Amino acid sequence: MSLNEEKIDVRxxxxxxxxxxxxxxxxxxxxxxxxxxxxxxxxxxxxxxLGLIYKIDIEDDRMVKIMMTLTAPGCPVAGxxxxxxxxxxxxxxxxxxxxxxxxxxxxxxxxxxxxEAQVAVGWY
Numbered sequence: 434m435s436l437n438e439e440k441i442d443v444r445x446x447x448x449x450x451x452x453x454x455x456x457x458x459x460x461x462x463x464x465x466x467x468x469x470x471x472x473x474x475x476x477x478x479x480x481x482x483l484g485l486i487y488k489i490d491i492e493d494d495r496m497v498k499i500m501m502t503l504t505a506p507g508c509p510v511a512g513x514x515x516x517x518x519x520x521x522x523x524x525x526x527x528x529x530x531x532x533x534x535x536x537x538x539x540x541x542x543x544x545x546x547x548x549e550a551q552v553a554v555g556w557y
Contacts, residue, residue: 468518473510487501503541506537
């Protein structure tokens with residue numbers, strides 16, 4: 434993906450369900466806000482703006498399922514990052530539980546970063 438292409442909005446992956454629309458919108462925004470509190474310790478940008486979050490599903494029972502990646506398979510915090518995500522999202526009011534799944538397909542590239550993250554790391 435080039436820098437000029439539109440970034441994929443992971444919120445498009447949020448499953449629309451029997452949750453009332455206003456509540457789903459609040460949960461979605463709050464989950465994303467929680468994800469923005471989790472930082473890769475090697476990069477001065479949060480994991481959401483880095484593009485490490487590939488998919489967010491909010492199920493009818495308010496269970497949040499997150500598909501994410503890391504900047505590299507050998508990332509030093511690979512064992513800890515999913516727990517950080519679970520703790521942050523689990524603290525969101527109304528969330529009944531959190532499951533974090535890791536994937537490296539497709540592998541992360543800097544093209545997934547938002548402009549905000551690119552500015553934070555001095556690439557923009």
